[in-house]
Each structure stands twice: as C-alpha cells, then as structure tokens.
Amino acid sequence: MASLTIRKLDDAIKSYLRLRSAKNGRSVEEEVRVILREYLEGSPTPSGAALARVPVVPAEASASVPQPARRTGDGRITLIIGGGIAAYKSLDLIRRLKERHIQVRCVLTKAAQQFVTPLAASALSGARSYTDLFDAESEFDAGHIRLARDCDLIVVAPATADLMAKMANGHADDLATAVLLAATRPILLAPAMNPAMWSNAATRRNAEQLRRDGIHFVGPNAGEMAEAGEAGVGRMAEPLEIAASAERFLRPKPPQPLAGKRVLITAGPTQEAIDPVRYISNRSSGKQGFAIAAAARAAGADVTLITGPVELDDPKGVAVIHVESARQMLDKVEAMLPADIAIFAAAVADWRVAHEGGQKMKKTAGQLPPPLQLVENPDILATISRLKEKRPGLVIGFAAETEHLIDNAKAKLKRKGCDWIVANDVSPATGTFGGDRNTIHLLRREDGEISVDDWPVMTKDEVAVALIAQIVEALRTPA
Ligand code: PMT
Numbered sequence: 001m002a003s004l005t006i007r008k009l010d011d012a013i014k015s016y017l018r019l020r021s022a023k024n025g026r027s028v029e030e031e032v033r034v035i036l037r038e039y040l041e042g043s044p045t046p047s048g049a050a051l052a053r054v055p056v057v058p059a060e061a062s063a064s065v066p067q068p069a070r071r072t073g074d075g076r077i078t079l080i081i082g083g084g085i086a087a088y089k090s091l092d093l094i095r096r097l098k099e100r101h102i103q104v105r106c107v108l109t110k111a112a113q114q115f116v117t118p119l120a121a122s123a124l125s126g127a128r129s130y131t132d133l134f135d136a137e138s139e140f141d142a143g144h145i146r147l148a149r150d151c152d153l154i155v156v157a158p159a160t161a162d163l164m165a166k167m168a169n170g171h172a173d174d175l176a177t178a179v180l181l182a183a184t185r186p187i188l189l190a191p192a193m194n195p196a197m198w199s200n201a202a203t204r205r206n207a208e209q210l211r212r213d214g215i216h217f218v219g220p221n222a223g224e225m226a227e228a229g230e231a232g233v234g235r236m237a238e239p240l241e242i243a244a245s246a247e248r249f250l251r252p253k254p255p256q257p258l259a260g261k262r263v264l265i266t267a268g269p270t271q272e273a274i275d276p277v278r279y280i281s282n283r284s285s286g287k288q289g290f291a292i293a294a295a296a297r298a299a300g301a302d303v304t305l306i307t308g309p310v311e312l313d314d315p316k317g318v319a320v321i322h323v324e325s326a327r328q329m330l331d332k333v334e335a336m337l338p339a340d341i342a343i344f345a346a347a348v349a350d351w352r353v354a355h356e357g358g359q360k361m362k363k364t365a366g367q368l369p370p371p372l373q374l375v376e377n378p379d380i381l382a383t384i385s386r387l388k389e390k391r392p393g394l395v396i397g398f399a400a401e402t403e404h405l406i407d408n409a410k411a412k413l414k415r416k417g418c419d420w421i422v423a424n425d426v427s428p429a430t431g432t433f434g435g436d437r438n439t440i441h442l443l444r445r446e447d448g449e450i451s452v453d454d455w456p457v458m459t460k461d462e463v464a465v466a467l468i469a470q471i472v473e474a475l476r477t478p479a
Contacts, residue, residue: 015453018473028477075102075250076151080176081121083111086158086192086236091116093157094124096243102250106130107147109163109176133175144175148182153249156180158192158236161203167215168206186249190242191220195232218245256300257472263301264339264392265293266346266380268308270326274372275357282347283433286310288398289345291464293318296341299468304339306332308346326352326377333380341471342392344381345422347400347433352377385417394471395419399443400426400433409443410450420444422467438463442470 009017017028077097081090090106097104106121106129118129133144148154156163156176163176172178180187189210197203198220211217219237224230237245267289271279286307293305294315303318306329314320321336323329326348333342351374361370381397397418399409402425409423423441426432430439440455440463455466 011451014451018453018470028473075100075247076153077102077104077246077250078107078147078151078154078179079104079121079125080107080154080156080163080179081109081112081116082156082158082160082163082176082192083109083114084158084160084192084236085115087112087115089236089239090157091120091124093155093239093242094121096239097246098125100243100247102247103127105147105151107176107179109174111160111162130175133173133178144178145182147175148179149184151185153185153246154180154183154187155190155242155246156187157190157242159189160191161193161197161200161206164189164191164203164206164210168209168213186214186216188216188218188242188246188249190218190237191234192236193220193234194230195234198232198234216245216249218242254298257475258296258468259300261301261341261475262339263293263296263303264333264336264342265289265296265303265305266307266329266333266344266348267293267305268310269347270308270329270349270377271324272326272349272352272377273324273356274353275359275361277360280349280352281309282349284308284310284347285434286312287434287436288438288460288463289343290315291460292343292345292467293320295461295464295468296343298465299472301341304336306336306346308348325349326380330378330380330383333384337384337387337390337392339392341394341396342384343396343467344384344418345398346380348380349377351375379416381418382416385419394474396467396471397421399423402427406441406443406452409441413443413445413450436460440467442467 017031079090079094079097081087094104094106104125105127106118106125108116108118108121108129108131110131113131118131121129130147166173166177167180170181172181191198191207193203207217218241219235220233221235221237221241222231222233223235236242267284268286269282269284271281273279289305289307290310290312293303297303297315297317303315304321305315305318306321306323308329309322309324321332323332329346329348354373354375363369381395384391385395385397395418397412397416397420399405399412399421401408401423405423405425409421413421421443423443424430424432424438432438436459437457438460439457442453442455444451444453455463458466
C-alpha cells in the first residue's frame, strides 16, 4: 500500500497505525499488511477508541527495554574456573546460568581442582568438564580451539591474579589459558583475590591491559574475605550478578535504526545572570531532554546533548555540552551543526536582564529595589528552523503551556517554523516540570494541515522512546 494512501486515512486510524507500528518495530506499510493478514486469517484487530491507547514502547528504540534471553541451545558459555576459594561459588554460578537456559561447559585449572572437582562441575552443568590441554580424548581434534569457539561467551570465574597475569601476557601453558588465547568470542572476567593483590601495581597494570584488549569485567566487589579479619575490594561478584552480566552478552543486539544519524538535543533550563550571584531561571530538571538523548543513543544515533545547569548524570555514550545562558546554548547549537535531527526540549529563558551587574547589587536602606529591565533572548528553535543551509532535516520543538495547550502549540509550530511540536501541560498540578511523568500531544505538519496525536500519561523515559520511534518511522516513510 502506498504511503500516500495511508496519509489520506482519518486521524484516529493513522494515529493507531503509527503507535502500533512503532510498538512492533515495523513500518506503517508493514503493519497494514500484518493487520490485513490477521483479518484474513480470522484473528481480530482492536478497534475504536481502544486503539489510541496502545502502549508505545518499541523494543528497537531502547536498549533499556528488557529483551528475552535466548532459549535452550542458543546461549552457550565456556566457564573457566580458576583456583581460588571463590571457586565454590562457581558451582552456584553454573546453576544460575542453567536456570537461564544457557548451556555451560566447564574448564577447571589445576589449582581450581584443589577447591572443586570436575565431577561436581559436570553434574551441575550436565556436560563433560575439561582439565587437561594434553587430554588425548578431547585434543585429538584440537579441543581447546572448540572450547574457545563453540560458545557465545567465555566467563572466567574466579579470575585469579595469576590467571589475569597470564592472560595479559598471552601465556598458553595449560588448557584454560590456551582457550583464552584462542578465543574469538567475548570474554567476561569475575576477578577474586585478596585486596592487597587486587590493588597491587602489577595486577592494576594487568587489569588495565586486559581492558584495553577488550576483556570485560564484573566485580570484584568490596566485602569480607575468606581470610579471617581481611576486608576490602577483591571479593568475587555474586553468582546472580555474574549470570545477569553474562546474559547481556547473549541477548540479540537490539536493532540500531538511527545508526549513522546525528541528533542534536537541548535540555534543562537556562540561567540568565542578573549579577555575579543572582540569576533568572525556571523549574526544568532536564529529565525529559536527557531521556530523549539516552533513547536516541540506544537507537544507534550519534547524539550531542546541550544542556543548561541540571543535577543529572551525563547519559552514557552521549556527547554532553554544559552551558548556562540562552546565548551560550544558541552558540553551541550552531557550532554543532550540521545534524540530521534537532530536538529542542530545553526550557530556554525568554528574557534576560538588559544590563548584567558586574558586582553584586547592593540593597540600600530607604531606597526602592532596583528596576530590572528585560530584553528578549534569541529564539534558538526559530533560528535553527529558519536556517537555509544547515537546517536539520527534522526540527522538533516543545511547547510548555499552562492553558489552551493545543491552540498555543499550533501557534508555536507555525510561528517558529519547526516540523513537529511536542506539547505538554506544565501547570503545577501536572508535575511535568521536574517530575518523572509526562502527557504528550504530538503535533505534526502534514500536507499543509497540523495533525495532533494524544498520548497517554507515560514516564519521561517512555515518552522519549516513543518519540524516537516516531522519528524512526518518519525517516522510513519520507513525506
Ligand atoms: O526538564 P523537565 O523537568 O524534564 O521538564 C520537561 C519540560 C517541561 C521542560 C519539557 O518537556 C518542555 O516542555 N520543554 C520546552 C520548555 C519551553 O521552554 O517551552 P516554550 O513553550 O517556552 O518554548 C517553545 C520551544 O521553543 C521549546 O522547544 C524551547 O526549547 C524553544 N525556545 C524557547 C525560547 C527560546 N528563547 N529559545 C527556544 O529555542
């Protein structure tokens, strides 16, 4: 079905199709085909008002959306058990991995066999355990290569200081180190050793080298050691923690629909100085803009976030630029162009004082308070929307209103010249400013008209994922 035909459908159906296709990670056209197929096969499709409330959390747009672990037979781990007292916990780790339907094959170092037996590891894993590089039965066809390659992940738990040193230096003088050297799969280490050994300069160097070599770590944790009276960092991570960490490597990688796209996002308030100690600002926390940056990054985009002063941690994998005033924010936005998509979620102060005081303004007894003359700040959204050369392909503004939400948002869409407006009610009762939830109305220009999609109340993270899904869909179906 041509996209032209879809655009002519009435708004409720279009809105339903968009939400449903975003939820299922399909294009609108594909979704229509699925609905028709369902209809022909006799499975009912919901209709009417219920359609508008389809939850909008497309798995592809967010790495944070839980994905099912693979089922039996798909996830395969080679577990290398090193020689340390924490080896007894590796038996529990085998159980935790098996609970997750992961196949486990164990390799025990010579030292590990002082703490646990190959028989115990085999009984729990349900598979033969391996101990010897020169085992005639398994090595007749280079078994260490199979152990290294016929798996999705190699876990070393406990990873002793000695094992780490051998790995960092490329030794292969027993089965465990030979498997590790031959590995082409990711390797996850769960170090376990005495705190003094963990903090020793040689171990620090080895750990650093292994990280540079692309080896992953879980733990060690702080806590009491097996040796009486010893405590510190060096305890092996708990089996559940290691299993959860390992499972992440086994999940299918979420698709990256925005890979190769540059996304520019503004967030937070701006602060407009009155004098060196006072400023004009607003109640924006930056949460909504930061959530959008994280969702865009999870969808594979190259994200730059330009934020006013907030108390949030920078989202992982996002280039974050911190500014204070509207004029600084505009400078940085312009400097970061070109971009494919720009999303302006910042609550930029509309005004600043005309004459910023160089010194703290003094209160003088008997005198009236000083008058504050305000001048208008540059409008970042309008400036970028009107660019001739470097205008991003999709420019999205926000509208924060306390009354006549949709009418004011429509007027802003026209006045500022952006493509979409995300309208939200910021009346104090809604808790939108600073809170964790938001209720969105998405306004888009379509064929000279403005369409309005009303979303149910969602967390700001969900709003972000849903907005990114709508962007992905719009890029798939160019106007
Ligand atoms: O930060 P949170 O606590 O999570 O709250 C989120 C939010 C309410 C701040 C966010 O969802 C939101 O609505 N952001 C826009 C706030 C705002 O300033 O809206 P406005 O209606 O005043 O401005 C309209 C648009 O123009 C916005 O995209 C704004 O970024 C932009 N603008 C405004 C003034 C200006 N001088 N330059 C601009 O670019």
